[in-house]
Amino acid sequence: MTVNGWIQIALFAVLIIALTKPVGYYMTRVFAGERTFLSPILRPVERVVYAICGVDESDEQHWVTYAIAMAFFSLAGFVVLYLIQRLQGVLPFNPQGQSAVEQSLAFNTSVSFVTNTNWQSYVPETTMSYLTQMAGLTVHNFVSAATGIALAVALIRGFSRRSAQSIGNFWIDLTRCTLYILLPISIVVGLFFVWQGMPQNLNAYTTVTTLEGAKQVIAQGPVASQEVIKMMGTNGGGFFNTNSAHPFENPNALTNLVEMLLIFSLGAPLTNVFGRMVGNQRQGWAIFAVMGLLFLTGVTTVYHYEAGGNPAFAALHVDQTASALQAGGNMEGKDVRFGIANSSLFVTATTDASCGAVNTMHDSLMPLAGLVPIVNIMLGEIIFGGVGSGLYGMLIFAILAVFIAGLMVGRTPEYLGKKIDAKEVKMAMLAILILPFSILGFSALATVLPAGLAGPANAGPHGFSEILYAYTSATGNNGSAFAGISANTPFFNSTLGLAMFIGRFLMITPMLAIAGSLAAKKIVPASAGTFPTDTGLFVGLLIGVILITGGLIYFPAVALGPIVEHLAMNAGTLY
Amino acid sequence: MLKQIRPAILMIVVMTVITGLAYPLGMTGLAQVLFPHQANGSLIERDGKVIGSSLIGQNFTSDKYFYGRLSATSEPDPKDPTKTIAVPYAADNSTGSNLGPTSKALIQRVQADTARLQKQNPSVPVPVDLVTTSASGLDPDITPAAAYFQVPRVAKARDIPEADLKALVAAHIEGRLLGIIGEPHVNVLQLNLALDALKKS
Numbered sequence: 001m002t003v004n005g006w007i008q009i010a011l012f013a014v015l016i017i018a019l020t021k022p023v024g025y026y027m028t029r030v031f032a033g034e035r036t037f038l039s040p041i042l043r044p045v046e047r048v049v050y051a052i053c054g055v056d057e058s059d060e061q062h063w064v065t066y067a068i069a070m071a072f073f074s075l076a077g078f079v080v081l082y083l084i085q086r087l088q089g090v091l092p093f094n095p096q097g098q099s100a101v102e103q104s105l106a107f108n109t110s111v112s113f114v115t116n117t118n119w120q121s122y123v124p125e126t127t128m129s130y131l132t133q134m135a136g137l138t139v140h141n142f143v144s145a146a147t148g149i150a151l152a153v154a155l156i157r158g159f160s161r162r163s164a165q166s167i168g169n170f171w172i173d174l175t176r177c178t179l180y181i182l183l184p185i186s187i188v189v190g191l192f193f194v195w196q197g198m199p200q201n202l203n204a205y206t207t208v209t210t211l212e213g214a215k216q217v218i219a220q221g222p223v224a225s226q227e228v229i230k231m232m233g234t235n236g237g238g239f240f241n242t243n244s245a246h247p248f249e250n251p252n253a254l255t256n257l258v259e260m261l262l263i264f265s266l267g268a269p270l271t272n273v274f275g276r277m278v279g280n281q282r283q284g285w286a287i288f289a290v291m292g293l294l295f296l297t298g299v300t301t302v303y304h305y306e307a308g309g310n311p312a313f314a315a316l317h318v319d320q321t322a323s324a325l326q327a328g329g330n331m332e333g334k335d336v337r338f339g340i341a342n343s344s345l346f347v348t349a350t351t352d353a354s355c356g357a358v359n360t361m362h363d364s365l366m367p368l369a370g371l372v373p374i375v376n377i378m379l380g381e382i383i384f385g386g387v388g389s390g391l392y393g394m395l396i397f398a399i400l401a402v403f404i405a406g407l408m409v410g411r412t413p414e415y416l417g418k419k420i421d422a423k424e425v426k427m428a429m430l431a432i433l434i435l436p437f438s439i440l441g442f443s444a445l446a447t448v449l450p451a452g453l454a455g456p457a458n459a460g461p462h463g464f465s466e467i468l469y470a471y472t473s474a475t476g477n478n479g480s481a482f483a484g485i486s487a488n489t490p491f492f493n494s495t496l497g498l499a500m501f502i503g504r505f506l507m508i509t510p511m512l513a514i515a516g517s518l519a520a521k522k523i524v525p526a527s528a529g530t531f532p533t534d535t536g537l538f539v540g541l542l543i544g545v546i547l548i549t550g551g552l553i554y555f556p557a558v559a560l561g562p563i564v565e566h567l568a569m570n571a572g573t574l575y
Numbered sequence: 576m577l578k579q580i581r582p583a584i585l586m587i588v589v590m591t592v593i594t595g596l597a598y599p600l601g602m603t604g605l606a607q608v609l610f611p612h613q614a615n616g617s618l619i620e621r622d623g624k625v626i627g628s629s630l631i632g633q634n635f636t637s638d639k640y641f642y643g644r645l646s647a648t649s650e651p652d653p654k655d656p657t658k659t660i661a662v663p664y665a666a667d668n669s670t671g672s673n674l675g676p677t678s679k680a681l682i683q684r685v686q687a688d689t690a691r692l693q694k695q696n697p698s699v700p701v702p703v704d705l706v707t708t709s710a711s712g713l714d715p716d717i718t719p720a721a722a723y724f725q726v727p728r729v730a731k732a733r734d735i736p737e738a739d740l741k742a743l744v745a746a747h748i749e750g751r752l753l754g755i756i757g758e759p760h761v762n763v764l765q766l767n768l769a770l771d772a773l774k775k776s
Contacts (some may be wrong), residue, residue, distance in 0.1 A: 007755060049593075053585040064620040068576050072583035080587055125667055135595035142594040143587075171582050173578035178590065183598065188601055191609065197630055200614045205667055207619070208625045210633040211640065211767055215668040218628055220616050225602040228628050229594075242669040245710035247630040248616070253757020309703065316689050319700035325720035327758050332681065333671045336644065336716040339758035343710075361671035361710045364681075462675035484673030565677055574679040 002322050003308045005341030006360035009299055012257065012345055013292070016384075020288065023265065024272025029275070030180045031173065038441035041196050042179050049175050060166035065517025066154055067509060070147060074114050074412045074505075076138060082110040084136040085128075090283055094129035101127060108493035110305035115504035116144035116386060118230070118237030118356055118479035119496060121488040125219040127239050130202055137237060138226045142186075145233025145266075146177040148388030151508060152270055153277075155392045158410045158515030159416045160277045162523045167515050181266070182229060189258065190228040197251030198224035223248055230264035234386045236356030244346070245335055256359060257554040258341055263357070267384035270391045278416050282465040282534035289392055289539045294383045294546070295352055296373045303344040305369040306330050311569065330369075333361030335495045344369070351376035354386030357477025363458070363466065363482040370482070371558060374469055377476035378558075379550045380435060386477060394513050396535035398533070399428045399514070399543040405531050414530055417523035424517060427510040436508075438475040438502045442495050443468045443557065451491035457484030460575030461568065463488035470496060589695035621768065632715040634663040638732035640770065641717070641725050643763040644704060645688070649673035659767055664713060672708040695728040717758035719748050735773070743769060 031035050050057060061069065086385070088094060101109065105121055112119045114134075122128070151175035157167045194200045199220050206218045223239045227249055230237060240246040251254050268288065277283020286375035296559050307329045309320030321437040321538030322328035327339030334343050343360040351373035362373055376383060382394040399415060403425050414422040446452025446467045455470075456463030473480055474496040481487070487496060532538065568575075598637040606614035617629045629632055632643045646663035648670055662668075688706040692749035702720040722744045747766045751757045 004751070005754065029679055049586075049589055052589055053582045056581055065576075069579040069583065071578050073586060076583045076587045080591065123668060123670075125669070134599040135591050135721050138599055139587075139591050139595035140750065143762050144588050171586060174586070177593065181592065186598065187602065190591045191605060194602075194606040194610045194614050197613050197617055201616070201725065202603060205620065205683075206616060206628075208627050210627055210766070211771070212633070212635060212637060214634060215628065216631075216633060216664060217668075218616060218618075218631055219667045220597045222603055224606065224614075237726040240669050242671060242711040242713075245671070246630075246669050247711060247713055247715055251617075251630050252752075257756055275664070287577065304716065310676050312676070313685060313703070316682075316699050317687055317693060318685065318689055318703050318706055319720070320703045323720065325719035325723065326704065328703060330707075331675070331703045332674065332676075333710050334707075335710050335714045336704055336718055337714075337757055342757065359710065361673055363673040363675060364671065366676050374615045457673055458678055460673040460677060463678060465675075481676075482673070483671070484675075485662070569677045573677065574682055575675075575677050 001303055002341070005303065005307070008341050009303070009345055012260060013296070014260055016268050017438060019261070019265060020268045020272050021268035023320070024276065024284070027181060027266070027269055027273045028276045030176050033049065033172075033176070036180060038180055038184060043165055046175060046179055047424045049179075053171065056287040057172060059169055061514045062165055063154070063167050064223055064558070066170050067512045068166055070151070070508070071505070073170070073174070074147070077143060078110045078114045081113060081136045081140060082106050083134055085270070088129040088132045091129065093131035093134065093202060095202070096128045096129070104493040105488060110499045111497040111500050112254070112479065113140035113235075113237065114144060115477050115500045116233070116235060116389070117474060117477040117500045118235045118353060118480070119474050119500065120237055120479070121496070123241040123491055124344065130221055131279060133239060134222055138229065141226065141229040141235045142178055142182050142232050144462060145229070145235060145387045146174045146182060147178045148386055149266065149270070149514070150388065150392040152173050152388035153273070154509060155395060155515040157278045158275050158518035159418060161519045162277070162518040162521070167519050182233065185232060185237055186228045189232075189262070190224045192258070193224040193227055193255060196255045197248075197256070198227060199248055202225045227259075228262065231266070231355065231357060232265055233257045234263060234267065234353045234355040236350065238357065244357045245361070253342065256338055257348070257370050258347050259357070260346055263353050263355045263383045263406070264316075265385045267390045268329045268401070270388065274391060278532060283416065284540055287391075290542045291383045291394065293539070293543060295348065298352060298376055298383070299311035299345055299348040302347050302365070302369045302372045303341060304342050305366040306340050308366070310366065312574065313404060320492050331365070331366030335359070348371055348376070350480060351478060352381065352383035352385070354381040354389055354477045356473065358382060358480050361483060362469070362480055363484045367562045370465065373480065374465070374472055374558060374562065375550065375554070377472045377478045378435070378439065379480060379546055380432070380556045381476050382546070389477065396431050396514070397430045397546050398542060398551070399424055401414070402531060402533065404545060405541060414524060415533060417526065418518050418521050419524060426516050427514045427517075430510040431507050432549065434483055434506045435475055435503060439472050440501045440557060442471040442488070442499050446471070446495070448520055449490065449491070454489070455485045455487060455492060457486065458575065460548055461561050461565040464513050465565065468557055468561050471499050474499035490522060494508045627699055627764055629762065629765065630665050630715055631666050632713050635767065638728055640767045641722060641729060642705065643717060643762055644709040644714040645707060647708045664737040669712050671712060689755045696724055699724065715762050715764060717763055719744070719759050719761055722747075722761045722766065725750065729770070733770070743773065
């Protein structure tokens with residue numbers, strides 16, 4: 001680890017803190033339906049969208065209606081995306097002549113992008129036409145992110161409203177988020193990305209003759225426009241197979257910094273939106289503190305093990321020491337322009353959030369560095385998190401934390417003036433338990449079936465980690481991978497598709513039920529017996545609840561993978 | 576409940592038109608006007624021929640050139656399309672090695688490559704980025720340490736004084752942005768182009 005490396009990590013943290021308040025202010029205005037500086041241009045467009053779709057702006061929805069609207073919209077998106085992939089061979093914008101995507105792969109990809117997962121069983125540059133990338137995948141990069149944010153805002157309304165039957169209107173939240181937040185930032189930052197070297201064209205791939213006389217085919221395409229929303233929407237589906245490691249998706253250290261900032265650029269401010277909407281910004285900062293501390297723990301762990309390098313190289317006369325001339329460390333699966341510090345930061349951020357973009361091959365991380373992304377996703381990606389899903393995931397843990405605090409002192413738990421009753425706690429437990437049900441269930445299935453055991457590329461405990469990572473990533477709607485696994489098979493495409501569906505929709509439903517139930521409650525004024533939820537004590541309690549819950553559920557599984565691999569590696573065992 | 580079906584269908588159509596067609600096509604138009612070089616892949620020409628992209632690494636195996644990172648990319652085997660063969664720096668099929676840290680295949684590969692490079696410059700240990708595969712398989716850069724390590728070999732193959740080559744490497748080191756962001760690196764293709772130009776002049 002170097003001083004410069006720590007300065008780069010600190011710079012990232014400071015920039016995230018700096019943008020939380022102003023972006024949070026802007027987002028709060030957007031979701032309250034107030035005027036913003038973009039309203040003169042966007043308000044007319046917004047009106048046209050409502051007119052075409054038959055949306056009444058004064059209409060407010062019950063939580064069940066809100067959930068149904070979200071479900072139908074996701075279903076319609078799934079069908080359209082599936083059809084585009086199956087028909088891409090006869091549709092325009094296909095200079096490489098890509099043929100129709102195979103059925104189980106098209107199913108997997110459609111679920112993947114609709115659920116904001118962006119797990120990729122395919123190699124994009126040899127599979128997808130430009131039309132599929134733009135009108136199929138890019139669209140879901142926008143709307144699945146907008147859906148997540150809309151859901152989080154709906155839950156916040158549950159806390160902030162009193163004796164109300166409704167939690168907002170899904171169509172309005174979706175449209176305003178896309179038009180006022182995602183699109184303007186995408187245009188500005190996307191052009192910046194082109195300036196920095198990302199391609200943005202519709203040309204066929206370029207064939208060149210290299211200096212040594214070999215033929216090299218350079219894949220091209222409308223990269224920048226997809227890259228920006230891929231990061232900001234915590235989608236993570238690369239335009240190319242190696243994602244943000246590919247020089248066209250991440251040309252230099254500056255684009256890398258901006259991409260990492262984009263991952264948290266909406267998730268961190270959403271904590272401030274939360275604080276503003278419930279009338280006390282300190283409530284938002286308490287949640288931010290929990291996320292920030294867990295983030296720093298993760299990045300420190302990854303950086304420590306990656307900077308240490310691979311002990312098996314030590315006897316081979318390889319120089320892994322950091323110096324002025326090289327970053328050193330474990331460089332397998334890393335690009336030189338990012339080195340160790342920026343790779344460690346990216347690994348942590350992309351799995352704290354449900355992003356899943358990678359600038360490093362996670363499969364080649366040192367065992368305990370590779371444990372961090374797995375644990376980040378297992379905890380529910382609540383560390384700033386997927387846009388929207390991170391905040392609602394964290395608030396579910398907060399409900400659990402106040403419930404446990406209430407049990408300890410023998411009082412009915414309250415959170416933000418709302419009494420937390422049996423119904424909310426049951427729904428919160430349902431939302432928390434659905435993830436291990438899918439992650440552990442499918443992993444166990446894959447490790448006993450021949451079709452599952454055919455997947456891993458690495459032998460020994462690392463092979464098990466590849467399977468565990470796959471179902472963790474799919475269920476958590478992350479999309480990153482220990483990518484050695486051969487997942488483009490009917491078995492993996494279908495089970496991973498199911499895992500993505502379960503992880504998204506079976507978690508959302510109890511969460512919306514909580515939102516609806518809370519909105520209907522009165523607000524109880526704080527009394528001397530109220531447990532304050534904007535203090536260091538609450539921050540510590542919430543971190544404890546998250547880690548104890550996660551540890552109890554997942555420790556046996558991760559012990560069989562990364563932890564045993566670490567011990568074997570130190571004993572000099574190879575597989 | 577059924578009332579939500581019509582907006583669901585129309586909304587996905589409207590969003591496809593806005594974010595899936597108008598946005599990327601508009602961005603393509605703007606990019607082609609504002610930054611045509613970058614928007615078309617930062618291609619570089621020599622003697623009127625496109626010889627690559629400054630952002631995409633190339634495979635160098637000759638002693639007369641500086642080598643880049645190892646690359647794990649592959650292409651379908653022309654003899655049997657169901658199989659693949661190793662083709663380093665295949666820029667239409669990017670991938671990493673995905674070998675885990677306790678992989679025998681990884682350690683054996685590193686051992687063989689280290690032994691080979693060791694013969695070319697026995698005085699110092701081999702910089703780690705010369706014996707590891709990049710994430711993208713297309714890494715255009717090596718570390719300054721890896722460039723200096725190769726100077727004795729290239730100097731001998733080209734019959735150029737080592738001091739001249741060290742100066743050339745030093746001139747091609749791109750430092751951190753503002754002295755803070757990123758890692759120092761050397762673009763291998765640019766360095767090798769400069770090497771060829773040196774010979775001519």
